[in-house]
Amino acid sequence: MKKLLKKITFIVSTISLITLSSISYAEDxxxxxxxxxxxxxxxxxxxxxxxxxxxxxxxxxxxxxxxxxxxxxxxxxxxxxxxxxxxxxxxxxxxxxxxxxxxxxxxxxxxYDGIVLANSKKGSLYNLTTRDIYLALAKEIPVNDNDLTLIDNPNKTWKDVNAELPNIKIEVLGPPPTSGTRDAFVELAMDSGAKSFTALKDLRSSSKEGKAEFKRIARTIREDGSYIEAGENDNLIVQKLEANPNAIGIFGYSFLEQNSDKLQGSNVNGVEPEFEKILSGDYVISxxxxxxxxxxxxxxxxxxxxxxxxxxxxxxxxxxxxxxxxxxxxxxxxxxxxxxxxxxxxxxxxx
Amino acid sequence: MSKNINSMMLKRQSAEKRFRFYGQASLAIALIMLVVIISSMTYRSIPAFTNYGLNLNINLSNENISQDNINYRRLVRDNISLLDSGCDDRKCRKEFLRLFSSGAAYELRDTIENDPSLIGKDFSKFILFSDDADLFYKFGIDNSLPESERRLNDREITWLNGFKELGLVEKRFSTNLFTNGDSREPEIAGVLGAVIGSLLTILITLIISFPIGVLSAIYLESFAPKNKLTDFIEVNINNLAAVPSIVFGLLGLALFINFFGMPRSAPLVGGCVLSLMTLPVIIIATRASLQSVPPSIREAALAVGASEMQVVFQHLLPAALPGILTGTIIGLARAFGESAPLLLIGMVAFVVDIPGSFTDPATALPVQVYLWADSPERAFVAKTSAATLVLIFLLIIINLAAVILRKKYQLKW
Missing domain, CATH: 3.40.190.10 (Periplasmic binding protein-like II)
Incomplete structure (x- = not known):
């Protein structure tokens, strides 16, 4: 027993010495x-x-x-x-x-990096506009184009957003607010969608305060369960999309490219999320x-x-x-x- | 009356039976969960343990070269081109080359550097396919999809099937998984760097937290006066054991890196941070096992004239050792599986080189699992499960050590 304690002490002190003597920075x-x-x-x-x-x-x-x-x-x-x-x-x-x-x-x-909205191939392909995206995901939306009265987002299905879209519940899996992808997404997609409302557009160009108010309205994402924060891990979103064909996921283009046999990227403003289209800038969320x-x-x-x-x-x-x-x-x-x-x-x- | 007693007996017995059943049922559920986790991990990790490749003839005999001027990349490229691809334009040749691992050139370099006598000879070298080709051989590909949506186009599939028909393709155990550091190419990525990083980190944790933890527990238990101050310390130690681990990461960043100026991403700092986390666990375990030593031992030793210190080190500590070791190892096992505090001190990093000392940049096994799980390449899915299995395996070894040590030093009263 005493031997064991001595042994432990010996090992501990030897290793500590080695450690202390080896502190140095990797120069280059x-x-x-x-x-x-x-x-x-x-x-x-x-x-x-x-x-x-x-x-x-x-x-x-x-x-x-x-x-x-x-x-x-x-x-x-x-x-x-x-x-x-x-x-x-x-x-x-x-x-x-x-x-x-x-x-x-x-x-x-x-x-460049494109941000895509994709769903499983088992579901139908979505043709979205940035206006649709804004209407589906914003916390508050104006009642109509020229009225700045805000209401809590009442849209439950994609059909509510745009009559041409399928009658499927809005379920979007996306990154949390801490993520850079989320920042870029709200800035590129939601802002552009909000700008399609004349009232909001006027608000944005009215004054500094108006611009800040516009940003708040455009970039606040709803919290009633239609937008699901799925964590920073894009692979996890991909797996969840496979399990739920109705859900749409938001993530980087490289994940769509690696999973192009299972997922389809939604068209945004009539443009497919493809290498050439992102390169040329036609695909707006990049x-x-x-x-x-x-x-x-x-x-x-x-x-x-x-x-x-x-x-x-x-x-x-x-x-x-x-x-x-x-x-x-x-x-x-x-x-x-x-x-x-x-x-x-x-x-x-x-x- | 007797009837009444009988019915009461029956009631009690059936209550006992029910209780036993509940106990067995919960045990069964726990076991099933464990089996499900381990077997699903194992199942998903199977593809990670093998790699497909082919034996490529390397032609070094008719060239006038020495070890210093070999362009390995070119050498591999030229020899791959000798396989019949039927290509006549650059794009096609590029696609053909893309079927092979980009690490092939470096593996060839290592082979030749280990055995320079190969220069001037023709020999065959096993080179790996790239991850997409490898997945093709493992899982096949869905031909019903349009060409643009597949990872491999029609031409590439024809080549791969061609290799197979010619009998060139070979499946081998993936030693890379255990002998390489991290890589962005799934077929050459391995866990060795992370395993060594984890072991170095844990060693530092042990060195720091074991002596400090045991000594402070002994002092608190046997020597410290019982007053407000020691009560306060005790409460704090118990609270510390329940603090979320990320907090220790923040503390480590402020204290070890910013104040003491230790290097980022080093196992030394990782070990220091994790030892802060492990210390309270060791102190609590040590105190508990010291308390469980029967007071008669202490009294007997005091009665024959032993000093307080002799009592502690010659009688109490040996008797309490099994409990202390178990507590320590459980604390270390927890630290081993921890990744959150390492995030802030820069150990969540892409490190290719295998760490050789306590101050080399390193990463840890749980971090490796996280990094692979977050990689877009699909072949990393299997790798992630394989790394998890390695982690579980190492934890089992650590726990086994706890059991063996406890058995060895167990005393019966």
Missing amino acids: QIRIVGSSTVFPFSTAVAEEFGRSTKFKTPIVESTGSGGGMKLFCSGIGFEYPDITNASRRIKQNEYNTCSENGIRIIEVKVG RSLYFYIKKNHIRIKPSLLNFAKEFTSEGAMGFDGYLADKGLIPLSENEYEEVKINIINLVELEL
């Missing part, structure tokens, strides 16, 4: 944080970079766009990340925080993806610039690159050229 290892939407692309590049060069594989964390910006902008040095991914552009206040901490940023636009490089770190981490070059290479970000295989919608040729030039000249972002 890139650290990436940020958006969970960019995560699958960023990791694919990181892996390729780690395998095809002599540099260490970058560490990619999925913290969400906002969380990533916060970490990224908090300082310069080995303990702060070198790159942050974002599924939206950097905000002015985030940029200011960065500048206050002496951080200079290079912005790289990576490509957003830009970015990553931001900390210019101050380029000198201390030689691999950083190489990583940026790998990410923006033809083989990765190009039209036939491996990121397109993973579901990224590539940039147009002009945009792509601009991104490449920005990287070569290390052009700093000014806001």
Whole structure:
């Protein structure tokens, strides 16, 4: 018994010594944080970079766009990340925080991501307009086009929303408010739907307060069970859609692409959610993806610039690159050229 | 009168029978749940344990090359092109190449680096198919769907069927699952990095929480004066055991990373955070097992003149050890399956390299399960179940250790 205690003490102290003596920072290892939407692309590049060069594989964390910006902008040095991914552009206040901490940023636009509304192939295909989406999902809607009197959303079925749609209960599985996908969805789909009401459109252009009020009306999603928050996990939504053919799910295009044998994407404003249509911008619910490089770190981490070059290479970000295989919608040729030039000249972002 | 007693007896007996039945029924339900979980996990994970591939002839004999100037990617590409694809344009060749794992070039590099004598020879190397082709061999494909909605087009299906008819296709056990770190390609992704990350983390947790937990329990139990302050501490320890684990993550971020400046994503920090979570469990378990040692032992030792410290370390602690070890291991097992606090200290990350020390970036097994469950590629569904099985297996081993240790040091009064 005493022996055992002694043994434990010995092992414990040995290991503690080893641990304490091994504290050091990985000098030239890139650290990436940020958006969970960019995560699958960023990791694919990181892996390729780690395998095809002599540099260490970058560490990619999925913290969400906002969380990533916060970490990224908090300082310069080995303990702060070198790159942050974002599924939206950097905000002015985030940029200011960065500048206050002496951080200079290079912005790289990576490509586009479509947000799709899809249901099981067992159900019927929906032809939606953004107005339909707004009418089906908003918490409050105006009584008619020219009247700003708001009522609680009374629509129970898609037919209530639009007589041409099937008589099926509205059941939409989508991301929770913490998700970047949700932000982008309400901004792109709901705003555009709300704008189709003359009264709301006038409200938006009336004044600053009016604009804020418009945002509140357009972007508040109903909470009576028609919109079901299904968590951040898109795979889970896909599985639930298979089980319930009447439900519609909201998620990123790459999940639709991977499950195209089971799911169909609803047309929005008459446009199918297809690679070419998102690329051309005809499909309206699509957003830009970015990553931001900390210019101050380029000198201390030689691999950083190489990583940026790998990410923006033809083989990765190009039209036939491996990121397109993973579901990224590539940039147009002009945009792509601009991104490449920005990287070569290390052009700093000014806001 | 006797009739009355008989009926009362009957009533009591049937109440007892009913109670026994309820007990058995709940046990049965618990067992069925366990069986359902494990068997559905196992069933879903089956595809993850095998991979399809083919033996590719690698032609290295008629080329003037040394180990330094081999372009492995090109080498694989050229040798794949020797298979008859019937392609004459770039797009077609690209589709053909896409049937094979993008990791093939790196596996070939490892093979040649391990055995440089292969240079100058012709040999055959087993290379894996990509995830879509692999799923095709495992599950087939729904031909009734239009071509654009399938993951593989008609031409690709013809090639894959062709390989099969020629007898080139081979199914092998997927060693990658156990020998590789994470990857974005399902066919080469493995759990080794996560398993090692988890073990390093748990080791740190053990090192920190075991001695501190046991010593503070001993002090509180045997030496501390009974007053308001110790009561307050006691209440707090009991409360800490019930705090949601994410809170410890927040604390860890503020304390270990921001204040002490420890590296992010490291098992060292993960272990520190999890030990905060495990400490109260160990303290409570240790106190409970110290209390369960019969007072006669303590009194006898004191009566023959042992000091308070001798009583504790020579008599109480050995007798309480089985209980302490069980409590510790249960606490560690809980920490092992924890992912929420790791989120905030950066261990929910994509880490390819297998961690070699306590300060290398690492991830943990529950986090790996989460990351795979969130990946769009369908082949990761099976991988997720396989990783869960590995997690369950490791937890069973940990619990088994608890049982064995308890048996070994059990004392009978």
